Amino acid sequence: MPVSKNGKFSMPETRFRINAPAVIHERFDDELVAINLDTGVYHSLAGAAADAFQLLSDGASRQELADQLATKYAAPAEFIASALIPFFEQLSKEALICEVDDGTPAGTLRLDDGQVKVPFKPPTLEAYRDLQSLFLLDPVHEVSEEGWPNPAPHSAEA
Amino acid sequence: MKAIVDLFQEYADQSITASRLQENLFSVAGFSLRLRFAAGSWAGVLTKALDHLQMRAPSPPRRQLTITIFDGLVTPRNPLLRLYLKELVDRWPNYTGPRGELLDLHAGPVVAFYHPGPDILSIVDLEADVGFFWKRDLSPLPYYEAGSPMRGLLHAWMRKQGIQFVHGGAVGTETGGVLLAGKGGSGKSTSVLACLNSGLKYASDDYCMVGSPDSNGWQVYSLYNTAKLVGDGDLARFNGLASHVWNPEREPNDKVTIFLNDSYPTKLISQFPLRAILVPTITGETDTSVEPCGEGAALMAMGPSSLAQLPTSGPRDLNSIAQVVSASPCFRLKLGTELSQIPRAISQLLSQLSQ
Numbered sequence: 115m116p117v118s119k120n121g122k123f124s125m126p127e128t129r130f131r132i133n134a135p136a137v138i139h140e141r142f143d144d145e146l147v148a149i150n151l152d153t154g155v156y157h158s159l160a161g162a163a164a165d166a167f168q169l170l171s172d173g174a175s176r177q178e179l180a181d182q183l184a185t186k187y188a189a190p191a192e193f194i195a196s197a198l199i200p201f202f203e204q205l206s207k208e209a210l211i212c213e214v215d216d217g218t219p220a221g222t223l224r225l226d227d228g229q230v231k232v233p234f235k236p237p238t239l240e241a242y243r244d245l246q247s248l249f250l251l252d253p254v255h256e257v258s259e260e261g262w263p264n265p266a267p268h269s270a271e272a
Numbered sequence: 273m274k275a276i277v278d279l280f281q282e283y284a285d286q287s288i289t290a291s292r293l294q295e296n297l298f299s300v301a302g303f304s305l306r307l308r309f310a311a312g313s314w315a316g317v318l319t320k321a322l323d324h325l326q327m328r329a330p331s332p333p334r335r336q337l338t339i340t341i342f343d344g345l346v347t348p349r350n351p352l353l354r355l356y357l358k359e360l361v362d363r364w365p366n367y368t369g370p371r372g373e374l375l376d377l378h379a380g381p382v383v384a385f386y387h388p389g390p391d392i393l394s395i396v397d398l399e400a401d402v403g404f405f406w407k408r409d410l411s412p413l414p415y416y417e418a419g420s421p422m423r424g425l426l427h428a429w430m431r432k433q434g435i436q437f438v439h440g441g442a443v444g445t446e447t448g449g450v451l452l453a454g455k456g457g458s459g460k461s462t463s464v465l466a467c468l469n470s471g472l473k474y475a476s477d478d479y480c481m482v483g484s485p486d487s488n489g490w491q492v493y494s495l496y497n498t499a500k501l502v503g504d505g506d507l508a509r510f511n512g513l514a515s516h517v518w519n520p521e522r523e524p525n526d527k528v529t530i531f532l533n534d535s536y537p538t539k540l541i542s543q544f545p546l547r548a549i550l551v552p553t554i555t556g557e558t559d560t561s562v563e564p565c566g567e568g569a570a571l572m573a574m575g576p577s578s579l580a581q582l583p584t585s586g587p588r589d590l591n592s593i594a595q596v597v598s599a600s601p602c603f604r605l606k607l608g609t610e611l612s613q614i615p616r617a618i619s620q621l622l623s624q625l626s627q
Binding site: 135140142143145147149152154156244248249 | 568576590598
């Protein structure tokens with residue numbers, strides 16, 4: 115039976131990772147930009163949300179993330195873990211993360227920016243859908259009933 | 273996948289033999305682009321956006337991409353290709369991914385995608401430096417394909433050469449200029465066109481390329497000399513452009529398209545060193561001003577909109593754009609309604625950055 119950091123016996127938590135290769139991301143300082151190429155939705159994540167998302171590159175459970183974020187942010191791990199619940203729901207809804215079910219252990223989770231006691235704001239996800247029609251195929255398609263090479267009547271006007 | 277390239281080469285040659293070959297040579301970001309048209313296949317339309325980069329004579333040896341442009345009015349001799357194209361046009365959802373990538377062909381050095389609607393199939397072999405732009409029929413090309421032709425093919429090939437496609441306006445001089453990053457409607461075109469009567473030259477309205485070929489830092493390369501405006505109201509703000517509109521008869525949602533090589537040939541510039549990235553923001557105020565902004569804001573403005581319009585874009589593109597952002601000072605260009613202030617604000621910024 116696995117043992118958690120506080121010494122209690124627990125069942126292994128579900129672990130998550132970024133839904134690559136559909137989801138790609140880049141980060142500058144406190145801001146992270148993530149794009150889901152399959153849905154055409156893009157996102158901006160700041161502060162703890164950016165940290166959490168980046169930590170998910172290696173696969174992590176919600177509790178593992180909370181433990182790591184607590185080393186940087188001025189909030190107890192339990193409080194952070196609660197705040198991560200709606201955030202994970204948002205990430206899942208936008209198909210930015212998926213469950214890890216291959217049994218591989220977590221990578222080394224570490225926030226290495228050296229910051230401590232940073233005020234904690236619950237992580238949130240902003241979603242932008244204005245480019246979806248550009249990312250995804252235009253469904254318009256015009257062809258005559260006979261199909262190619264017979265164009266639709268109006269498109270024969272070369 | 274090489275086999276499909278061979279089949280298409282044979283089909284392209286068959287099409288050209290059946291008509292008359294027209295060839296055009298362009299200098300793009302330090303590389304050669306050779307376009308081979310089967311007669312009737314939009315040579316006059318697809319070259320207009322590139323006219324300012326046309327080479328009159330072959331340049332010294334350098335890597336060259338050759339794209340053959342042809343149509344489906346000539347039926348391919350090969351029965352397998354004939355069947356494939358018929359299936360693709362009739363039942364394209366069975367053969368394409370969500371962004372138009374052709375599931376059976378898009379692999380290894382071969383990049384292949386399909387654009388339903390105008391029915392355009394694009395293939396490029398990144399090792400053989402050959403590409404194909406095939407359209408099912410001779411129906412008119414959409415305005416965006418005339419304004420930014422073959423951008424998916426050029427994006428894929430240029431990326432292999434270390435040159436990154438970006439969705440952004442670009443103005444400057446030989447000593448340096450700026451990229452204007454932002455999605456449609458953010459004020460890129462307005463800003464760029466407002467500079468036409470200033471000392472700044474035009475490199476791009478919406479698509480250009482960025483590369484770092486030597487120790488001189490990032491260079492911005494012009495690709496298309498196209499200006500696109502939302503409608504007649506937008507057009508009325510710029511004196512002298514109305515008589516050069518390429519598509520005076522257009523569909524309601526089509527943008528007004530102008531080829532600036534026709535109207536402002538001396539105001540075009542093919543490349544300049546990148547000095548800053550500007551994120552235009554329409555304020556509604558009278559005056560235009562510039563203030564520093566974060567790299568994250570610049571990446572949000574340039575990354576998603578660049579990737580959105582390129583069917584085979586991916587993590588390498590976002591990473592490459594992030595590198596450009598990271599190497600450049602970033603500013604918010606707060607656009608005022610008095611257009612003459614825009615080039616002044618950009619020129620002042622460039623002057624400050626050069627000191």
